Amino acid sequence: MSLLVTGSMALDTITTPHGTREAILGGAASFFSVGASHFTDIRLVGVIGDDFPDEHVAMLRARGIDMEGLERRAGAKTFRWTGRYAGRMDVAETLDTQLNVLGEFKPTLPGSFRETPYAFLANGDPVTQAWVRDQLAADSFVLLDTMNFWIEGSRDALVEAIRTVDGVVMNEDESRALVGRDNLIAEIGRITELGVSTLVVKKGEHGSILMKDGELFALPAYPLASVFDPTGAGDTFASGFMGAVAESGDTSFRGLKRALAYGTVVASFTVEGFGLERLLAIDRAEIDQRLEAFLEFTSWE
């Protein structure tokens, strides 16, 4: 079934120990839509400027991604991010951020998008996230991502937005920023008390934890001996998770467990190349092969 994503479209300049790439396609909506397009049909909602290369739009469209929700704003520039990773590459150092068109992003969904049964609200202003959620059908299954900037600066709006969605995805640092540093399992309990019924906490090389209605499930990360470029890992983790959910229609605990494994595997491909390189090069069979290998890596029975 269809899966909608709303979030940033970006031109990223990235430096890792493996080199530099300038103004390559990035942004949460790009990463998510490419990752999830391996699973189901995608509806993209985002905004770009005059400077956004047509080839990227054509590439996304060629993957079957419905671009009706992409607004190209005349006389304006696309969101640009410049970042650098060093050492173990677990944290990005932001060198420059130019919000440009993203600063006033408050999308109105095309009419044909409103009944989309699954949706991902990528990291962004929680007021805008709630605004998009309200335009979707009440029975849409909606996952929300956030980051420290909003947790610290717009906590009340974020907690309100969280209450309107079905699930939240965040990383360990963000869970600590939201409820205070504690044992992670205790932190998850406190997030549950905010009214979150489904939560995914990403822990980078330490894997992830899923909570649904108080029940817990954990997976390690896929074992990679080196990371090429971590950009997009979080968004493509969400893309594998929501892609698998939208494909199967299974939002039971068991369905979400399997989705978490897909999220892990899709993210593991992302970090093996610059930007979207690897995700664009693989096909679904490779994802399923790696899922099988991951099952071996995590199952003792």
Next chain:
Amino acid sequence: MSLLVTGSMALDTITTPHGTREAILGGAASFFSVGASHFTDIRLVGVIGDDFPDEHVAMLRARGIDMEGLERRAGAKTFRWTGRYAGRMDVAETLDTQLNVLGEFKPTLPGSFRETPYAFLANGDPVTQAWVRDQLAADSFVLLDTMNFWIEGSRDALVEAIRTVDGVVMNEDESRALVGRDNLIAEIGRITELGVSTLVVKKGEHGSILMKDGELFALPAYPLASVFDPTGAGDTFASGFMGAVAESGDTSFRGLKRALAYGTVVASFTVEGFGLERLLAIDRAEIDQRLEAFLEFTSWE
């Protein structure tokens, strides 16, 4: 089948946010032997002083632990450790260490112990670890533990000792101290190059990774919302691992995977009480019940 452990016997004074316990039974050999006694019959090799309460020896003996290898040294004092945990309790702060009898610990195994098919060399001087290993039958399956003190101070002896055993258990910090900080999977590769064919890396609340002959397997930690006292978690992790191996006789990759799950579960009980409190209160059925729950927590298929 029988399982031998050699390591420290201690009287620990421990402070956590939950209170203080003075001079309670501790030490790697105590923790390991109690944990592993849930699985198989144990042979303990250690040293104590005049001050070691008889009741501890009687308690261990009552659990079926063969104490023939326990040396009580007249006119000397037992190893004592005083430590404190605060905050998230992931690191112990050592307030005082009195090596006492442990300083000259170089045990000669009782003749009846030399054919023990499974053995655990708890953290200690690698020269002594190699000395004990040499007294065991060549086909004994031997696991070695270590810590940063030996990695930094006796690296050559440690690398030599590692080559004489079947497996090594260490935590993440120790793996980094041994081969340099890198991605953990890359670190495991470098440890393999030292001649380690089976490796267990413990990551605390992030679980553990097993490597056997280049193949990898990972488990998350058992989800506990609070930790009461982390003392002995590492040794009892090893006790569940080696206990399960000695019980089943299965050192295949599959057998070691299952053993890793038992290690995780036994350690999860340890941290729920001061010292050995919880491990002495539970029975095997409770361990197996938690293993079942852990399977639910980690299996998506």
